[in-house]
Amino acid sequence: MKKPLPTVPAVCVYAGRDGLSHLADVDLPALAQVTDEDGKVRFVGSTGATVMGFVVGTGPTGEDWHRASMAGLSIVVSGSWEIEAGSGDRRQLETGSVLLMLDTEGQGHRAHPLGDGGCTMLGVGIDEVTRAAFTLLVPPK
Template sequence: MTRTAVCIYAEADGGSRLVNLAIPLTRKVIAEDGTAHWEGIAPASIWGIASGDPNHATDWHPCGMAGLSITLEGEWEIEATDGTRRRLGPGDVLVMLDTTGTGHRSWPGGESRCLTMGVGFGEGVEDQMRALLAETLAAR
């Protein structure tokens, strides 16, 4: 099973693009003895929850590190250098792979604050996500 996420990535020319990316879901498994474990879980290196000011927009910038941005509350918009924009709301997941180049810009999508959870990819996960992105782009 998968879930569709928005992915921002850098192209060879330094520009950024947005694409839908089907990311695999993990699965909770209950053993016969009642203990639970997760299958398919990926390691994370860092995480945090940020509160976005509804009056603050960012200028062009690449992501500081590859990871996820998960919108918990409110809305915000992201724009790639090709002019494509996406509005992200509660439950939306952004896969951040534009760690080089011009990057993206973003701004609040409403009048209230926006809460997002940022999760930095752990060892090997960025490579897995870039491979998934390459497969997605090749299939277009």
């Protein structure tokens, strides 16, 4: 019997049919690491990324409602921040947390760094094929 691939827990912000944004816990598929006979390591199951970059938040810059400009991942590198959905759900994301942003339409979300040290995140835009696959992980609302 084939062993299932591990997953990575994430929080997803997405637009519901009700027009509000919602938060849901999802499990993102992890890559399989394979070592070839020649000793080279490759990864199986990778997904498409379009852009990436670091974002440093030090103040209440995201307190207004806003949507993600593209579907993607936001990975907390240092510090922590809070995200709020229109449904009223809130989550604190600590170092190592992953946010899947699928709310490119609808109401959007609010977010702000916590504490005095700010928050650094790695943002990764995902392609449409990856977005479609990740959307299937979200419960319908």
